[in-house]
Amino acid sequence: MPGSKAIQYPNLRDDQILNIGIYGETVAAYRYTVLSEKVPGEEDRRLFAAIADEEQGHKQMLQRLLEKHFPGSSFYLSDEDKALVVTGPRLINVRDVKNYRDVMKMALDTEYRTSQFYHAMSTRAANEEIRKVFAELAEEGFEHHRRLLELARERGFLPEEESQGTSD
Numbered sequence: 001m002p003g004s005k006a007i008q009y010p011n012l013r014d015d016q017i018l019n020i021g022i023y024g025e026t027v028a029a030y031r032y033t034v035l036s037e038k039v040p041g042e043e044d045r046r047l048f049a050a051i052a053d054e055e056q057g058h059k060q061m062l063q064r065l066l067e068k069h070f071p072g073s074s075f076y077l078s079d080e081d082k083a084l085v086v087t088g089p090r091l092i093n094v095r096d097v098k099n100y101r102d103v104m105k106m107a108l109d110t111e112y113r114t115s116q117f118y119h120a121m122s123t124r125a126a127n128e129e130i131r132k133v134f135a136e137l138a139e140e141g142f143e144h145h146r147r148l149l150e151l152a153r154e155r156g157f158l159p160e161e162e163s164q165g166t167s168d
Helices: 014-038 042-069 079-083 097-124 128-154
Strands: none
Touching: 014 042, 014 079, 014 097, 014 128, 042 128, 097 128
16 A cells, blocks of 8 residues: 555544545545536546546445444544545635646545545444445545546646655
């Protein structure tokens, strides 16, 4: 797996893990939708639209798991919980190339952070079905990160030697 920085995660119940994942996927789907509508270049817009669709599918899958295993669960997400899967402000604006560069870096950080979270939770969740889904989501998230990193380099947003895409 990319990265070497170990994150200390709090002890979380499976319903908390799912709610945090749902929040992350909701923010990701929104951000990628905005990018798909605002960035220059048809190729970039198509990539972001495809990732937005994938993130929306992930959100729906996690919501189904939450309803299946924890019907009626309600869990307040603190800022610390949200920071486990999202970097930067939830809302984004892309008006020019500088905004695009900044949002791309934030998307890279968020994909990587979310993937690390899913990877860690895939071994911590008590429910085997949830562990399996989180392992799959970790792999997909690291793949999203790789695709975004490639795009960011192609657009000249990152130095060639920068491989993490994380700034934390």
